Amino acid sequence: EVQLVESGGGLVQPGGSLRLSCAASGFTFSNYDMHWVRQAPGKGLEYVSTISANGDRTYYANSVKGRFTISRDNSKNTLYLQMGSLRPEDIAVYYCARGPFDYWGQGTLVTVSS
Amino acid sequence: DIQMTQSPSSLSASVGDRVTITCRASQSISSSLNWYQQKPGKAPKLLIYVASSLQSGVPSRFSGSGSGTDFTLTISSLQPEDFATYYCQQSYSNPRTFGQGTKLEIK
Numbered sequence: 001e002v003q004l005v006e007s008g009g010g011l012v013q014p015g016g017s018l019r020l021s022c023a024a025s026g027f028t029f030s031n032y033d034m035h036w037v038r039q040a041p042g043k044g045l046e047y048v049s050t051i052s053a054n055g056d057r058t059y060y061a062n063s064v065k066g067r068f069t070i071s072r073d074n075s076k077n078t079l080y081l082q083m084g085s086l087r088p089e090d091i092a093v094y095y096c097a098r099g100p101f102d103y104w105g106q107g108t109l110v111t112v113s114s
Numbered sequence: 115d116i117q118m119t120q121s122p123s124s125l126s127a128s129v130g131d132r133v134t135i136t137c138r139a140s141q142s143i144s145s146s147l148n149w150y151q152q153k154p155g156k157a158p159k160l161l162i163y164v165a166s167s168l169q170s171g172v173p174s175r176f177s178g179s180g181s182g183t184d185f186t187l188t189i190s191s192l193q194p195e196d197f198a199t200y201y202c203q204q205s206y207s208n209p210r211t212f213g214q215g216t217k218l219e220i221k
Contacts, residue, residue: 059208
């Protein structure tokens with residue numbers, strides 16, 4: 001069974017940093033591109049970032065470019081999102097999703113507040 | 115970036131109704147269009163990929179059509195479990211932008 005489990009969310013001060021993780025199981029992780037998508041409270045889905053299967057290519061939404069870094073460790077079947085210079089507008093549930101967006105995690109909530 | 119525009123933003127319908135949701139891309143995306151269903155507090159669920167292919171396990175009352183810039187999601191006969199928010203997403207190029215969503219409510 002395919003499973004994606006996010007962790008690492010929480011409360012952080014404006015300007016602070018946080019690293020999200022997404023642990024994958026039930027499929028060959030190294031064969032798939034992976035994505036992060038977020039959803040602010042009461043709002044729609046917003047694409048955040050993509051990393052290729054072997055990690056050599058990354059893509060970012062303009063809203064996070066230069067502040068967030070996506071990475072992966074295929075030996076640990078884990079996807080990461082390093083978030084820096086966090087702003088109140090980054091408050092959201094962050095989801096990881098498998099390449100074709102066919103499987104999603106349950107999400108982890110990031111709150112930015114002083 | 116490719117902009118995705120859904121209409122309507124919200125829709126009231128009754129069980130058994132046929133419902134159509136439209137998604138328009140700001141440029142041609144061929145057939146690179148996904149549709150998702152999301153219920154409150156849950157992750158999105160993939161319904162349709164490459165515009166018209168039904169994801170495994172999704173009921174056949176859901177169908178998708180279109181190519182280029184204009185796409186539709188149709189639910190042939192609404193069931194109680196279909197009341198949710200629906201999103202389109204282009205998978206043609208990065209960033210993989212989403213539509214703003216269509217909230218389907220019970221009339």
